Amino acid sequence: MEVIPAAAPASSSISCTHRCFYKTDKPSTVPVLRFKNHSSCDSSYRGITNFPVRLQVSALETVEIAPNHELFDKISTSDTFGWNTLIQKHIDHGNFHAAFTVYEQMLIRGILPDRHTVPRIIAASRLSGSLIFGKQVHGQSFKFGLSSNSFVVTALMEFYGFLEGAESARWVFEKTSQESTYNVIACTLLCRFYAMGGKPLIALELFNNMLESGTADIDAVSLATAIGACGLIKSLKEGKNIHRIARVHGLASNILVSNSLLKMYLDCASLNDARKVFDKMSTKDAISWTEMLRGHVKKGGFGEGLKLFREMITNGIKPDPLAISSILPACARMAVRKQGKEIHAHLLRNGIDMNLTVQNALVDMYIKSGSIEYASIIYSRMNCRDVISWTIMLLGCSLHGQIDLAISILHDIDHNSGSEIDQNLYDAVLSACSTARLVDMGRRFFSRITSPNLSQNTLMVLILARSALFDEAMSFIRERNLSRHPEVLKALLDGCKVHNNIYMGKQVMEQLCEFEPLNAENYVLLQNWYAQNRNWDKMERTRETMNDMGLKPKKGYSWIEYRNKVHVFGTEDLSHPQSDRIYQELQHLMKKKVEEVSNFGFHDVDEERGCNPIGHSELLAVSFGLISTEAGSTIRVTKNLHVCQNCHETVMMISEIVNREIIIKDQSCFHHFKNGRCSCHNFQSQVFP
Structure with a gap:
């Protein structure tokens, strides 16, 4: 296909692009595309350039049009129904370029697109990311007299909102909406885009303006959008106000609104309000149960979370992967390891999708409940692993002293140079290196960190101290001015304890008492050191110091x-x-x-x-x-x-x-x-x- 210059350059702003179309009249002829190297295209259509708005989209150059046009010839040219149906079929199957081709053939055959055609093509442009093509179809909508149609406006707002952002969607909204009325669908879309763009306050302002206008019928979707914005700013006051509005409009019991209220209250750390909404719901779906049990688990209510999970299953609601990954942390303790195994068995019996998130949650649960062998089995059978998988398993190896497995995973990460290592994975890697005393590998990974944080510096000291490299550890501490951080000193003390470096250990303990004078555990360490060396007088003085300061160690x-x-x-x-x-x-x-x-x-x-x-x-x-x-x-x-x-x-x-x-x-x-x-x-x- 030969590229024909568009009315406005691809890089021009939306306002500039659209100003070109507001003063034009409807076309007297139907726009077409110019083809080249397509023998199937009738020669009578070549070279037609009498439409002021021409399409420029390189994507269409790659679309192969069938050698014969029997399919297109069979579609009626008296209306658009068959053409719209074919376009929708291609969109449903994700074949967006084919949808563009059908649209192109409509124009070639003189068939004017209607209010159902343009929204479909705009949607295909959005889904395929074809910003230039979508803008030009927008321009054509003015020529076809469809630019103010509600279906077209909604499609255009979605197109610009997803590909350019809320401001572009707002431009469309303000140019096409009537001053005296609010299109609730369009306004809700705009609120959604502002919330997605990190501007929830503007979203709430738009919702309140729509509410005050009195011309828009508030529906469940608009309420859910506003409630979501309240959750983003964690404003319990605004959230309760929207909840009141939902009751006034008789929509508080709507499941979409109720689920949104649940999430908002949980985001605002109000578990009690969320539970009140949940208990009043006459109908609950998987989202309702998942949000509620996840809220309890997040707050440490593991028992209540497990109880809700059992009730969910009893009520015939099949838990999805999100519900499973939300409840498994409640089983990440040795006392409830049996419940974790039961949930795993439930997954297997009922054929619930065990996606990567669920597999990672299972590995994490087994590690924290003390069953490293089960975690290793699941990890070894994972077809795909991500950074989270590596992080969880490496930390598990450190927790359980699985040195051989840790070394194997470390080598996999080290040899996979394309791996994106985040800060959490670096922490896990360094922790595993300290457990396995892999000094060289620890140094190698540490050197890759652009700006090591305190945790990573401390772990590097731990690696060196555990390997009895005390001189290097001290040099490392001095070079990075870490000597006044208790975490670093405790890492050094760990190595002293492992290698029985009594002299340095005593110095470190005295420094800890100086830097953390109100931490009873430091004095306990010092007392025990004196007791080990039978220095009973100093041990007694240390004990008296603790009593005078009112310090009491934790009970075991x-x-x-x-x-x-x-x-x-x-x-x-x-x-x-x-x-x-x-x-x-x-x-x-x-x-x-x-x-x-x-x-x-x-x-x-x-x-x-x-x-x-x-x-x-x-x-x-x-x-x-x-x-x-x-x-x-x-x-x-x-x-x-x-x-x-x-x-x-x-x-x-x-x-x-x-x-x-x-x-x-x-x-x-x-x-x-x-x-x-x-x-x-x-x-x-x-x-x-």
Whole structure:
């Protein structure tokens, strides 16, 4: 096809383009396109240039027109119905260039497009991203007398709104709308584009103007659009006002409006208002249930979220991938790992689409609930992985001490030079390198970060400290002026603990007490260090300092789930009904322990100094698991603080004696004790997993 210059250049603004058409008259002849190298085009149509608005669209040059025009010849030329139907069919199948060809043939055969033709071609231009072609069809709409038709105006606003933005859509709206009336569809579209363009306040202003005019019939779509704008600006006051308007117009019970209200209240952090709307809904769809359960889960209401999910299924609503990915975080805890497995089984039984988002959510759930083996299986079977997949799995490897798998994933990322690595993935990569002590790889990835943040600098210190490269770690800290950041000092302290660098460890602890004088855990570290070195006087002075400052370390608690009930234990806890058996079991096992090991762990010296070592909360929870569960089954315990070294050594010994796997999740990681070994490789990081 030969390109014919258009009435306005492609780069000209919309206002300039349209000014060309406002003063022109309707054409006396039908516009056509000029072809070249198409023998099928009748020669009588070539060279026709008597239409003032000519089409310029390079996309049509690639459209292959059939060698014979039998199909077009069979379509009636007396009306547009057949032509419009064929155009719509091509659009429905995503064949937009074919729709352009049909439109072109209409013009060639002298058939004037009507109010159904032009909106279809404008829609095809929007969907194909053909901005120049769509603008020229807009110009033709003036010649055909269709520029003010409501169908055409709506199509044009969508076209410009999606391809150029809200201001261009507004230009069309203002040029075509009547001053005394508001087209509710067009106005709603404009509100939507402003909201999408990050200008929700303008969207609300337009909605209020439409409301005050009194000439527009407010419908559910316009209300939903305004409600969405309230959610974007997180204005509970504006949202409640729109809710009131919805009640006045009798649309508050409309499911589209109700779902929009649900989301708006949740976006405004008003879970109670959202729940009131949800409970009053006579009809609920998958969107309603998903928004509500996601709101509860986001606020930490895991139990209520799971309850809603079960009710959703009971009410015959099939959860979609969004609902599944919203509820799975509620199962990302060891105490509710069974519910997570049940949801996974529900997915498989009911053939629910397990897209990438759902697969990532499943991997994350299994990792956080302590089942790294299931997470690894799902990850290995994923046909496609993204940055989120890598991030989740690498963090999982760090949490569970899966060094070999971490190294494999790191090599995949390292060799895939085209991978887009975001900040979260860099954090995960550096964390995995610290777990696996991959110094060279850590350096290589760190060098790719343009502007490392504090978290990434801290992780690099952790990599060096864990590898006993203390001189390099100190140089790194000095070069980047990181010495006054407690996170960095704790990373350095982690390496001191792993490699028993007592001198540097003491210096770091004293600095921590100086930089964070109100953090009780720093003084606990220092007390334990003095206790380890039998410096009882300084230990007592440190304890007195804490008392004088009113600092109280966190109490240690551990819990274990058994038969759908969570059993909680504190230090030297005697409140459990089976306390006698619990302590007897521990005493029996402790007789086989050869030696006691101590170090400077995060523990309350006041609370545990002088107490029986078997009185630590994690050991009580483990003992309860041993006497309550079947032989050979895995015991899963969670602790709110770090596992101390004494308990760590004891549980390793117990795992070998009873020949059972014991999993303890503490503040830093999952400790998988099996056959006298632990997956943490005795790192027990005080900083990162």
